[in-house]
Amino acid sequence: MSGLLVVVGTGIKAVGHMTLDARAWIGSADEVHYVTTDPITEGLIRSLNPRAASLARFYAVGRARHDTYEAMTQTMLAGVRAGRTVCAAFYGHPGVFVYPSHDAIRRARAEGLRAIMEPGVSAEDCLFADLGLDPAVVGCAQYEATDLLVYGRRPDPSAALIVWQIGAVGDLSWNPGRTNADNVAVLVEALARTYGLDHVVVVYEAASLPTCAPRIQHVRLADLPAVPLSTASTLFVPPRERRAPDPAMIARLALDGRRFGLGEAP
Ligand SMILES: C[S@@+](CC[C@H](N)C(=O)[O-])C[C@H]1O[C@@H](n2cnc3c(N)ncnc32)[C@H](O)[C@@H]1O
Structure with missing residues (x-):
């Protein structure tokens, strides 16, 4: 057998x-x-x-x-x-x-x-529900916090961004409850290049017990290093700007430009 x-x-x-x-x-x-x-x-x-x-x-x-x-x-x-x-x-x-x-x-x-x-319900699924985010609308990228830094990922400021494992950023060992604030500051520095220090982000923790509410804490990027983080903390970064539709592509696909906020139908 x-x-x-x-x-x-x-x-x-x-x-x-x-x-x-x-x-x-x-x-x-x-x-x-x-x-x-x-x-x-x-x-x-x-x-x-x-x-x-x-x-x-x-x-x-x-x-x-x-x-x-x-x-x-x-x-x-x-x-x-x-x-x-x-x-x-x-x-x-x-x-x-x-x-x-x-x-x-x-x-x-x-x-x-x-x-x-077999698939299961992830923290991302809970985030979509709790924060009212549909990735179809502006797109959504996601990175692991240390990976984002080490590989120099550059987020698209017009799309939503999810950063996982912010509580363990820069730490490859297991140290629950001991987030390195200096490493969080490095993450903030990297994200601020795209979003600016005043951009408001969300520290998100889905409820793990039926009677509990999720943690949805809005905070300026600049203030993130001072916020207590846990092994369940995920960072949600809303888009900073809207991307303009490409009229040439809309014409090429024979789409109705009015659906994208443009003037006349093709
Ligand atoms: C090892 S990963 C496990 C993810 C899990 N397999 C999932 O599907 O959500 C741990 C990371 O998931 C995220 N996470 C875990 N529990 C969470 C929760 N209750 N709310 C929000 N994010 C959570 C955090 O980013 C955390 O650092």
Whole structure:
């Protein structure tokens, strides 16, 4: 019997965001490994499958996140190599800013083992709902905070921007609750080149418990280094300007220019 790895998401809000697919896989797997951020979701996983074990035991303050992820990946793969059905559950969407889930699937497939991922509700999905953002309207780019700095990403000031993991900017180890304000200042400096220091951004934290409200804190970019951040903080940067439509392209596509605020139909 060949093994199977199924990676599922538990969503952001406890209980309600966990899909029926995720529940079914957790309940029926031979092994379940999980990373959650709240005790209610952890309790639900353990009630669905009493054999479930937390991967959070691999986190240690100051330990390189890369080492923690390698330990998680090896734990997921061991059971699959032994022919078992292994379910790995990660909070949010299991493929959104989750290195070991993709890595385990890649390596399982490279070894000829079966591996699939089921989608879940991510923090981005919650942000779209809570902040009333439809990415269809102005577009939306997203970067990981350290990646944005290291690769010198230049955001488009006419599109929305989501910056993930601002609470750990510039830190490749695991240090929850210890955001480096100097690194946040570097992030502010980089974003200010596009938006200016007076641009108002949002520190966003989706509610993880059903009765709680999300954190939606408006702040000037200049003031961001003084704002307390957590492992759940995501930065939303609204566009600074509107992009003008391209009349030549509108004509080429034979579109009605009035739909784009231009004068006459072609
Ligand atoms: C390791 S990633 C996990 C993302 C998760 N897989 C998802 O689908 O949302 C952690 C980052 O996700 C974002 N995040 C996690 N929980 C959040 C929440 N409740 N509200 C807003 N952003 C959150 C933050 O940017 C955080 O640094």
